[in-house]
Amino acid sequence: MQNRVFQLLVDNNTGVLSRISGLFSRRGYNIESITAGVTADSRFTRITIVASGDEEVLDQIEKQVAKLVDVRDIHELKPDKSVYRELCLIKVKSTPEKRQGIIAVADIFRAKIIDVNVDSLIVELTGNQSKIEAFISLLKDYEILEIARTGIAGLGRGTEDVICLE
Numbered sequence: 445m446q447n448r449v450f451q452l453l454v455d456n457n458t459g460v461l462s463r464i465s466g467l468f469s470r471r472g473y474n475i476e477s478i479t480a481g482v483t484a485d486s487r488f489t490r491i492t493i494v495a496s497g498d499e500e501v502l503d504q505i506e507k508q509v510a511k512l513v514d515v516r517d518i519h520e521l522k523p524d525k526s527v528y529r530e531l532c533l534i535k536v537k538s539t540p541e542k543r544q545g546i547i548a549v550a551d552i553f554r555a556k557i558i559d560v561n562v563d564s565l566i567v568e569l570t571g572n573q574s575k576i577e578a579f580i581s582l583l584k585d586y587e588i589l590e591i592a593r594t595g596i597a598g599l600g601r602g603t604e605d606v607i608c609l610e
Contacts, residue, residue: 452491453517460514477595528598537587
């Protein structure tokens with residue numbers, strides 16, 4: 445099993461995300477993460493999907509998604525030619541004695557403390573998946589109450605793969 449990151453440019457129409465996720469569901473394909481947002485041109489939405497499977501399954505995913513009506517473009521975001529980021533919010537149980545330790549770990553990773561409560565902290569971290577996984581593993585000595593992750597958003601480096609639709 446391997447992961448592949450696909451970037452889609454789709455028409456910004458009602459139900460487009462549902463149709464794309466429905467294709468995955470019907471075919472039994474696995475979505476590791478999916479993010480979507482409007483582009484600089486409000487007529488289009490950029491969707492980033494991380495899918496897992498063997499080489500044959502991942503090739504089929506790309507071909508079948510490309511056939512969907514609202515899909516204008518699909519291509520793989522290769523790790524060496526792209527930038528990936530993910531946002532993670534982590535709520536950690538925090539007594540006054542442990543608070544400085546959590547803040548110290550957050551500072552090392554350039555994370556932000558965005559909420560402080562009597563018995564907890566919420567930490568915001570942006571980075572690639574390995575950075576987020578490393579940060580979470582360092583917090584294992586503390587009690588993690590909740591984690592919310594956005595999934596990967598990514599763009600290809602440079603201007604070669606920029607799609608301009610009319």
